[in-house]
Amino acid sequence: MIINDCNVFNKYDDFKTFKNVKAVFPNICPRCNQGIMPVLIYAVFINEDQVGFSALFLCPSCERQFLTHFIMISRNQYRYINVEPQSPIEKVFDENLSKISISFIEIYNQAYAAEAYSLNHIAGMGYRKALEFLIKDYILYVDPLKEEEIKNTKLQLKDLIEKYIDNQNIKDTAKASIWLGNDETHYVRKHNFDIEDLKKFIDCCVSWILMCYYTSKASTLVNKK
Ligand SMILES: [Zn+2]
Numbered sequence: 001m002i003i004n005d006c007n008v009f010n011k012y013d014d015f016k017t018f019k020n021v022k023a024v025f026p027n028i029c030p031r032c033n034q035g036i037m038p039v040l041i042y043a044v045f046i047n048e049d050q051v052g053f054s055a056l057f058l059c060p061s062c063e064r065q066f067l068t069h070f071i072m073i074s075r076n077q078y079r080y081i082n083v084e085p086q087s088p089i090e091k092v093f094d095e096n097l098s099k100i101s102i103s104f105i106e107i108y109n110q111a112y113a114a115e116a117y118s119l120n121h122i123a124g125m126g127y128r129k130a131l132e133f134l135i136k137d138y139i140l141y142v143d144p145l146k147e148e149e150i151k152n153t154k155l156q157l158k159d160l161i162e163k164y165i166d167n168q169n170i171k172d173t174a175k176a177s178i179w180l181g182n183d184e185t186h187y188v189r190k191h192n193f194d195i196e197d198l199k200k201f202i203d204c205c206v207s208w209i210l211m212c213y214y215t216s217k218a219s220t221l222v223n224k225k
Pocket residue numbers: 029030031032033034059060061062063064
C-alpha cells in the first residue's frame with residue numbers, strides 16, 4: 001500500500017491555504033478498470049472541520065478523470081471511501097461466441113450493467129432476452145437456411161429448442177434458463193431460484209454451445225487427414 005503526500009486546499013478561505021496530508025489513493029480506475037497510479041489534479045476540503053475531502057484524479061491509462069472522496073482515519077491521515085463514476089465491467093466471453101451471436105453478448109452486457117446499477121428487475125428481463133437471441137442465433141448458425149422459418153415462427157422458445165436443437169446438454173441448460181428467465185418477467189415467481197442461478201444456467205448453456213462449436217472444428221480437422 002502506497003501512502004501519498006497530498007495538498008488539500010481549503011474551500012472556506014477561497015482556496016488560499018492548503019494542508020499537506022497523507023492518503024492512500026485508489027489504485028483501480030473506475031472508468032477503464034485498469035490497475036493504475038492515478039495523477040492527482042486537485043483536492044479540496046469541503047468543510048472547515050477537515051474530516052473529509054474530495055479529490056479529482058486523472059487516469060494515466062485511459063486519460064479520463066474521476067472523483068474520489070476521502071475521510072480522516074487519524075490525525076493527518078485519510079482513506080478513500082468511494083470513487084465516481086462507476087463503470088460496470090463487461091463480461092468477456094470466448095471470442096468465437098461473437099461468430100454465433102453478437103446480439104447475445106450486447107444484450108447480456110446491458111443486463112450486466114443494469115445489475116451493476118442495482119436495477120435487478122430490468123437485469124433479469126435483459127438476461128431472458130439475451131438468452132432468446134442466443135438460442136435463435138445458434139439455431140441459424142448451425143443451419144442458416146432456417147432463417148425465415150425461425151423469424152416467422154409462432155413456437156414458444158422452449159418448443160423451438162425442442163424442435164431445432166439436438167444436443168441434450170444445450171437443451172437442458174437452455175430450458176432451465178428459460179424457466180428462470182420467464183420468472184423474471186412474471187408477477188409472481190414460480191421457481192425458488194434467483195438471478196444468480198439464471199446467470200449460471202446461461203453461462204452453462206454458452207459453454208455447451210462453445211463446446212459444440214469447437215468439437216465441430218476439431219472433427220473437421222481430424223476428418224481432413
Ligand atoms: Zn482509466
